[in-house]
Amino acid sequence: MDKKICIITGANSGIGKAAASQIVLEGYHVILACRNQERGEKALQEILAETGSNSVDLMIVDMSLQSSIQAFSTAFLTKYETLNVLIHNAAAFDVTNKKPIFTSEGVESIWATNHLGPVLLTNLLMEGIKRSDQGRIITISSKGLIVYPFLRVDLEDPEFRQRKFSVSKAYYQSKLAQVMYTYWLANELRDTPNTVNCIRVANVKIDINSRYPNTSKISKFMYSIKSRSSISPEEMAETYTYLATSEDMKETSGKYFDDPAHIVSSSKYSMSKENIDAVMELTMNYFQKTQVDNNGETGGEMGL
Numbered sequence: 001m002d003k004k005i006c007i008i009t010g011a012n013s014g015i016g017k018a019a020a021s022q023i024v025l026e027g028y029h030v031i032l033a034c035r036n037q038e039r040g041e042k043a044l045q046e047i048l049a050e051t052g053s054n055s056v057d058l059m060i061v062d063m064s065l066q067s068s069i070q071a072f073s074t075a076f077l078t079k080y081e082t083l084n085v086l087i088h089n090a091a092a093f094d095v096t097n098k099k100p101i102f103t104s105e106g107v108e109s110i111w112a113t114n115h116l117g118p119v120l121l122t123n124l125l126m127e128g129i130k131r132s133d134q135g136r137i138i139t140i141s142s143k144g145l146i147v148y149p150f151l152r153v154d155l156e157d158p159e160f161r162q163r164k165f166s167v168s169k170a171y172y173q174s175k176l177a178q179v180m181y182t183y184w185l186a187n188e189l190r191d192t193p194n195t196v197n198c199i200r201v202a203n204v205k206i207d208i209n210s211r212y213p214n215t216s217k218i219s220k221f222m223y224s225i226k227s228r229s230s231i232s233p234e235e236m237a238e239t240y241t242y243l244a245t246s247e248d249m250k251e252t253s254g255k256y257f258d259d260p261a262h263i264v265s266s267s268k269y270s271m272s273k274e275n276i277d278a279v280m281e282l283t284m285n286y287f288q289k290t291q292v293d294n295n296g297e298t299g300g301e302m303g304l
């Protein structure tokens, strides 16, 4: 493959889909990494038509399941070998959830999809990233974290097994963990040409009726008011595209972006090395516990 290769998770809708079109038009071969074949196919056909390019592929992955992420990574590395850009766009945030939903692997689904999944996917694809001249990893957080300046990752109960569940708290905890993971990974990659940066996504208009049909009428009404100040997925995707493709971004790593022109700070808590190490120790324990080899022994530490 002579083109650079970019994976975007959750690229069948919203910002991920808009970014996929933009990055195809920048001359990349883009893999739409989606969990649903039908929705993925529909997006694939729309992107093919919109860009007039055939440099788009659909591969299936459920980012909430480690087994699915492993199968996806193996299939990707077999087919493509090299990875230039990995964008962790997929996320779960269904405001109608009143209690935690646990995956078939027994992990709370927001924590699994939004934080554990990206960490595992990066790790399993690292050999492909290392084969590129300059690999880029882009994590996605939320500007809404500004409203929670004192939020912590609950090291004792990240999955809301003991404390009262709140979908917002679960979502923002996972997005905070992604910011901290970005800083940690940038440090791990410091002596390599590979980079990792995080984007804090602003208030972006989503199609609430098709995305979350069970949302109550009042919530839909509130959302319609809130979305008057929203930007479009295409506008937000421009930051994804800039970080993924711009020559100016070759040497920038470990930063938190608002838009291409603005590097911002995250909370004091999220920048502390001690806190970052604690969150990453918690994170890695999930993989040590669940990555059991064929002899029934637990796997070793995830190596980058």
Ligand SMILES: NC(=O)c1ccc[n+]([C@@H]2O[C@H](COP(=O)([O-])OP(=O)(O)OC[C@H]3O[C@@H](n4cnc5c(N)ncnc54)[C@H](OP(=O)(O)O)[C@@H]3O)[C@@H](O)[C@H]2O)c1
Binding pocket: 009, 010, 011, 012, 013, 014, 015, 016, 033, 034, 035, 036, 039, 061, 062, 063, 064, 065, 088, 089, 090, 091, 092, 093, 113, 140, 141, 142, 143, 144, 201, 202, 203, 204, 205, 206, 211, 233
């Ligand atoms: N919109 C905003 O205002 C806003 C604000 C802050 C941050 N963000 C972040 O921006 C990113 C993109 O969001 P968006 O606004 O474009 O929303 P969206 O249209 O709902 O996109 C989310 C995507 O993630 C996919 N996804 C969810 N769970 C998945 C799983 N287990 N495995 C694989 N894919 C999965 C969805 O696929 P399905 O179609 O299969 O559900 C969908 O394609 C997310 O990380 C979100 O947290 C958005």
